[in-house]
Amino acid sequence: DAGVIQSPRHEVTEMGQEVTLRCKPISGHDYLFWYRQTMMRGLELLIYFNNNVPIDDSGMPEDRFSAKMPNASFSTLKIQPSEPRDSAVYFCASSLGGTSYNEQFFGPGTRLTVL
Amino acid sequence: GIQVEQSPPDLILQEGANSTLRCNFSDSVNNLQWFHQNPWGQLINLFYIPSGTKQNGRLSATTVATERYSLLYISSSQTTDSGVYFCAVELYNFNKFYFGSGTKLNVKP
Numbered sequence: 001d002a003g004v005i006q007s008p009r010h011e012v013t014e015m016g017q018e019v020t021l022r023c024k025p026i027s028g029h030d031y032l033f034w035y036r037q038t039m040m041r042g043l044e045l046l047i048y049f050n051n052n053v054p055i056d057d058s059g060m061p062e063d064r065f066s067a068k069m070p071n072a073s074f075s076t077l078k079i080q081p082s083e084p085r086d087s088a089v090y091f092c093a094s095s096l097g098g099t100s101y102n103e104q105f106f107g108p109g110t111r112l113t114v115l
Numbered sequence: 116g117i118q119v120e121q122s123p124p125d126l127i128l129q130e131g132a133n134s135t136l137r138c139n140f141s142d143s144v145n146n147l148q149w150f151h152q153n154p155w156g157q158l159i160n161l162f163y164i165p166s167g168t169k170q171n172g173r174l175s176a177t178t179v180a181t182e183r184y185s186l187l188y189i190s191s192s193q194t195t196d197s198g199v200y201f202c203a204v205e206l207y208n209f210n211k212f213y214f215g216s217g218t219k220l221n222v223k224p
Contacts, residue, residue: 031210043201043214056211089156097210102146104203104212106158 004107006092012113018080021110024073025094033104034067034077035091043091049075050097082114117142119204121215128192128222136187136218138202146205147178148212149187153198161187161200192222 118141178185203212
């Protein structure tokens with residue numbers, strides 16, 4: 001298994017531009033999570049999906065952030081317009097879910113820099 | 116929400132030394148994981164351990180769910196053990212994890 005795949009690995013953009021981060025979860029996993037990591041706030045859960053449906057988006061910082069999961073093998077996190085304070089590492093993770101076994105596996109992350 | 120506290124926040128060891136990292140949590144949890152974030156930023160699964168004890172080479176972990184804590188033991192530490200160690204807990208029926216702030220470990224040769 002290839003694990004969780006994220007792209008791009010690095011993204012540098014200018015303030016005001018749209019940014020799209022991509023994630024492919026582990027095949028067969030029903031849950032997909034988007035996290036953001038910064039020095040100030042640590043690892044924060046932004047949103048998670050179950051069977052492609054958003055379940056909890058309470059961590060999404062503001063309306064500039066949106067996430068979609070059009071099918072079981074692909075999800076996007078979009079920031080429009082981007083701001084310098086959005087600079088962070090964004091991780092995607094997936095898990096089987098359920099109450100009996102729910103180990104999360106993380107992708108390599110996307111390091112976003114907004115100038 | 117649930118509070119997840121890790122201690123110590125920073126730890127410096129000489130290569131070969133042993134250490135214990137602690138994770139306390141404020142509520143009953145369904146699951147608990149330990150991760151190692153290496154200097155390149157990658158989050159690596161160490162243990163999935165909602166209860167009991169597990170061992171993997173020089174690392175072992177124990178979770179006492181009834182007392183709301185977990186311990187990660189590192190024996191004969193190596194420089195490659197450097198990085199940040201996170202614990203993450205999942206509340207019952209919530210299917211999402213809450214992370215502690217991590218223990219930053221620096222193993223010196």
